[in-house]
Amino acid sequence: MSTSERLIDSTRELLWERGYVGTSPKAILERAGAGQGSMYHHFKGKPDLALAAIRRTAEELLATAEGVLDGPGTPYERIEAYLLRERDVLRGCPVGRLTMDPDIVASDELRAPVDKTFDLIRERIAGIVEEGKEQGQFAPWLDGEEIAAAVLATVQGGYVLARASGSPAAFDAGVRGLLSLLAPRDNTRTR
Amino acid sequence: MSTSERLIDSTRELLWERGYVGTSPKAILERAGAGQGSMYHHFKGKPDLALAAIRRTAEELLATAEGVLDGPGTPYERIEAYLLRERDVLRGCPVGRLTMDPDIVASDELRAPVDKTFDLIRERIAGIVEEGKEQGQFAPWLDGEEIAAAVLATVQGGYVLARASGSPAAFDAGVRGLLSLLAPRDNTRTR
DNA sequence: GTCTATATAAGGATAGAC
DNA sequence: GTCTATCCTTATATAGAC
Numbered sequence: 001m002s003t004s005e006r007l008i009d010s011t012r013e014l015l016w017e018r019g020y021v022g023t024s025p026k027a028i029l030e031r032a033g034a035g036q037g038s039m040y041h042h043f044k045g046k047p048d049l050a051l052a053a054i055r056r057t058a059e060e061l062l063a064t065a066e067g068v069l070d071g072p073g074t075p076y077e078r079i080e081a082y083l084l085r086e087r088d089v090l091r092g093c094p095v096g097r098l099t100m101d102p103d104i105v106a107s108d109e110l111r112a113p114v115d116k117t118f119d120l121i122r123e124r125i126a127g128i129v130e131e132g133k134e135q136g137q138f139a140p141w142l143d144g145e146e147i148a149a150a151v152l153a154t155v156q157g158g159y160v161l162a163r164a165s166g167s168p169a170a171f172d173a174g175v176r177g178l179l180s181l182l183a184p185r186d187n188t189r190t191r
Numbered sequence: 192m193s194t195s196e197r198l199i200d201s202t203r204e205l206l207w208e209r210g211y212v213g214t215s216p217k218a219i220l221e222r223a224g225a226g227q228g229s230m231y232h233h234f235k236g237k238p239d240l241a242l243a244a245i246r247r248t249a250e251e252l253l254a255t256a257e258g259v260l261d262g263p264g265t266p267y268e269r270i271e272a273y274l275l276r277e278r279d280v281l282r283g284c285p286v287g288r289l290t291m292d293p294d295i296v297a298s299d300e301l302r303a304p305v306d307k308t309f310d311l312i313r314e315r316i317a318g319i320v321e322e323g324k325e326q327g328q329f330a331p332w333l334d335g336e337e338i339a340a341a342v343l344a345t346v347q348g349g350y351v352l353a354r355a356s357g358s359p360a361a362f363d364a365g366v367r368g369l370l371s372l373l374a375p376r377d378n379t380r381t382r
Numbered sequence: 383g384t385c386t387a388t389a390t391a392a393g394g395a396t397a398g399a400c
Numbered sequence: 401g402t403c404t405a406t407c408c409t410t411a412t413a414t415a416g417a418c
Contacts, residue, residue: 022212099354150368156351157344163290177341181372
């Protein structure tokens with residue numbers, strides 16, 4: 001793997017673990033096994049390298065999410081698959097955690113990939129919900145965009161709760177709670 | 192206000208804005224209008240001061256949440272009030288944001304107030320849900336703890352989505368989505 | 383209690399040799 | 401392309417005067 005690639009990979013790992021403000025060029029170089037010169041040869045500086053790393057991470061996350069959402073099954077089953085897909089819960093979301101970084105939120109350029117990723121996933125989920133409404137699997141009064149936002153928020157908030165308690169249990173509980181609200185019930189059952 | 196109090200207040204503000212790793216003693220002192228000596232006289236160091244600040248913030252947030260959750264109204268209305276209470280959405284949650292700080296998650300002492308705050312709010316909401324089930328306002332198959340986790344996660348995740356897009360809209364959408372799933376429907380309506 | 387001085391390390395970047 | 405040397409600033413803390 002090229003030095004440039006190793007620098008990007010190290011930056012991605014550190015951004016995930018420690019965020020932007022908590023990640024120093026020195027730490028990146030050590031992890032990548034490179035010297036100062038290499039980094040400043042390939043990239044203009046820390047923000048430039050971070051941008052490359054963030055874009056890569058965002059693309060990968062989007063691809064993973066779309067892979068699950070475009071899978072087989074009914075609309076409910078696809079949303080369920082998205083919510084239940086394997087995650088390293090205690091590490092948190094490599095994209096979502098960036099929103100807590102003041103320097104990233106302050107930069108339109110660094111924030112853009114984060115914004116775009118959530119936006120595309122939300123649109124995809126919203127479409128699935130609308131599909132489910134047409135098929136009668138979801139109640140007609142539900143709004144696709146709103147449900148999609150709730151689904152994404154449950155995931156992102158689940159990471160927060162899990163990290164607060166040091167256990168993935170809270171993440172799982174939140175997901176199960178949302179699924180219990182979303183689950184279609186057959187008409188033979190009284191509500 | 193005493194110097195010690197001003198130091199705590201400045202720290203609370205900075206922790207909210209920039210997190211633990213992003214907050215330097217120097218910045219705290221400047222904001223508090225104090226010198227180096229004052230800080231190290233009243234506190235053992237940055238972690239000690241941060242702990243005092245976090246405890247204060249956690250207590251205040253808990254009090255605010257309980258104030259709303261213990262208010263008047265049906266169980267659904269009280270949860271609705273909690274979700275719709277005024278928030279400075281783009282600033283994020285002063286407690287939740289701490290979970291993205293590696294140094295805080297790594298310290299049992301610094302993480303404890305965060306964990307405790309979420310735990311107590313979750314219990315309170317869970318109790319309200321169980322109450323609503325008894326009254327027939329919520330479906331009997333819902334689990335109080337799980338719904339409570341979903342409610343908290345929607346809020347925490349809403350902050351993440353809002354900060355990603357630079358607008359409170361995503362927060363509001365997620366909350367409305369969850370409320371539309373949670374809202375009691377009268378039996379005259381067909382599902 | 384509060385201040386200034388000082389100390390050591392780290393953050394972030396540039397210069398120039400190879 | 402990569403390395404080392406060097407630079408200036410900030411982070412975090414201690415010492416000791418007032």
